[in-house]
Amino acid sequence: MSxxxxxxxxxxxxxSFLSYTSQILFLYLEPYPLERKQLIRFNVLLVCLLISYTRSVFVDPGAVPQKKNGQEIEKEEGLEKKPGQPRKWCRKCDAAKAPRSHHCKACKRCVPKMDHHCPWTQNCVSHTTFPHFIRFLFYAVISMIYLSKFLWIRAAHLWANRDLPSYLGPNIFEMAHLFLLCVANFFTLFVLSILLIRNIWCLAVNTTTIEGWEIERHRTLVRRARHFGGFLEGPDGVQMRIQKQEFPYDIGIWKNFxxxxxxxxxxxxxNPLARTPSISSGLAFEVNGFESPSLSWPxxxxxxxTRKMPKGMEGPEEAFTYRDAGLNPSEALAAFRKRQDADVVRRRKPFVQRVEAKLARKATSENLDGDLDDEEEEEEDIFGGVNGSKAEGNESGEEGWRNSEGERLKDFGVDEDVEFYDEQEDDLPLSQLLARKKKERVAAPQ
Incomplete structure (x- = not known):
């Protein structure tokens, strides 16, 4: 049970423990209870904190609009595709993905400008909830800094009078309460301060947490490609040229904010009661123009x-082999559907294993003349992140790639199976295109 x-x-x-029980404790601790102005300021900060947190929990993170009455609503929502502009397709939502949107595994939908799915708000930090989330962090940090001042004054007073008889000071329960407040406040303030600074930085450069992962992934691919002459091997041995691409959504600090x-x-x-950004404003974003509009991000x-050649079709002798000759019709249908499900995404060996095999072949051909040592020194930088060892099971494949902090896409709440292998809308398989056309004809008004 979760x-x-x-x-x-x-x-x-x-x-409640840090804010309200502390105010009760301060009534019994020297040198003095909180003054009226201190109480007002502290409780105003608490009200702002509670409102911001509540809104970050309950405000809808949004969803990418799909269809209405069988007709596309992309034009009116700002999702209309421009000529030459690439656009991706979500297989689970069966709809076009807006720029910067991602399919959340918990929310089970594509969320506009998804930053991550926060476990402490049980909600996505997205285009609509990010302002409330960062206000929550801001008021939490300011409130705890203010509380730290009150705790320090009383702890310092107790230390200064530590030689007095114990009956003149607080009892054991008040001492334990003060100690717990100090510890909880210190560690919570430390963690949230780091989180606030990180989010302000992301706000200043207009990146989300997921996009930070994508930027590091792209840099790793560029390093790998540089080692192999600017090209990396794609599915079925296709050589793909990898070039450095600038992040398109950083449009200047003021515009980013x-x-x-x-x-x-x-x-x-x-203002904790400020209006929530509209979902429609999170479906299209201004770009800095450093790269061609025909390039997509990531x-x-x-x-x-995905591989274009179906499994089992590599050789002409296997192309027309009937594998289900001994099965009855229902078993043959079940076997076909099983192969169909397994073939949705045709994964390949992890990059690390492919390079290790290539280096081993090269070392054998060169009779181990010592050149391999230099390549081994470069290996960690080529592989990137912390995925530079053989992976098994769930960790295998490039969907298991981790950044320098050891994070995968799934750690941000993203559905990896959908997100890592999402498809360009123009490259959808024929079966999906026919299914979409059939669905549109059925849903179209008569």
């Missing part, structure tokens, strides 16, 4: 492509 449903109540309990917070009004950035990745 304990995820306890995450949000636990956060509310931690806020306006876009991320949903407004250019600085006062609204700190950049081309040979390991995200």
């Amino acid at each position: 304990l995820d449903f306890l995450a949000v109540p636990s956060v509310y309990a931690l806020i 306006k876009q991320g917070m949903g407004t250019g009004n600085i006062l609204s950035w700190f 950049p081309p990745d040979p390991d995200r492509l």
